[in-house]
Amino acid sequence: MAADGPNVNQRPYVVAHVAISLEGATTGFLPDLGKFYQLASTFAEDVTLVGADTPLAQEAALATAPRPGPAPDGPLLAVVDGKARIRQWDALRDVGHWSDVLALHCGVTPPRSPGRGVRELVTGDERVDLAEAIDILGRQANAKVIRVDSGGALIGALLSARLLDEVSLLIHPCLAGPEGLRFWYGTQPAATADMRLMASESFDGGLVWLRYRTSPRQ
Ligand SMILES: NC(=O)c1ccc[n+]([C@@H]2O[C@H](COP(=O)([O-])OP(=O)(O)OC[C@H]3O[C@@H](n4cnc5c(N)ncnc54)[C@H](OP(=O)(O)O)[C@@H]3O)[C@@H](O)[C@H]2O)c1
Incomplete structure (x- = not known):
């Protein structure tokens, strides 16, 4: 670059x-x-950063897409999902574009099922605190570049x-x-x-x- x-x-x-x-x-x-x-x-x-509505628009296609498994060298997919609307975490992880998935939630995010098997980061009260989430992605996930797909x-x-x-x-x-x-x-x-x-x-x-x-x- x-x-x-x-x-x-x-x-x-x-x-x-x-x-x-x-x-x-x-x-x-x-x-x-x-x-x-x-x-x-x-x-x-x-890190690929997306809002919940972006994968939700692809739900039908994702349900039948091939699942080669995580891409070891791919980016992390971080999804802003303040209302816990995303269900297809395993499919997103396995579709072959990303190395792993991360749910970004906030204080008012509804309870999640205990065994759903996705890492989560909780920032902000009413909505996901985007500044804090980016900061944490930089420090903890060592992200140098975040591409937003929205x-x-x-x-x-x-x-x-x-x-x-x-x-x-x-x-x-x-x-x-x-x-x-x-x-x-x-x-x-x-x-x-x-x-x-x-x-x-x-x-x-x-x-x-x-x-x-x-x-x-x-
Ligand atoms: N043309 C393109 O390049 C392109 C790319 C991607 C997607 N798309 C299309 O665009 C559509 C989806 O886009 P969209 O604009 O509806 O949604 P989006 O970009 O997916 O953004 C919605 C997300 O942003 C979060 N958000 C919005 N304002 C926020 C704020 N102030 N603080 C924290 N989080 C905030 C929402 O949080 P909550 O979860 O808390 O509500 C929600 O998760 C789909 O139809 C998709 O196919 C097009």
């Missing part, structure tokens, strides 16, 4: 990589998944809390229209004092990749 990349011995570098339509929607169109994940792999994250709600929360270092947008040449119900910045755009263009690249099929450095709190 270039000079603008991860900082050694500091908090993890947090990048949100997201596929969007021209109006900024994250749903309601068919993303180029091959290109999306090819570019995602360049971040070589230690349809917008989690990115918006991280942006508002100034916890993002980079926004990586893979723009698709289409409009999602009324089907585009989510936007990459969440429900309410956070005021961002400074978004500095780090890199831009275009690809076949009209795809454009824009990478912006944000101004996270230190």
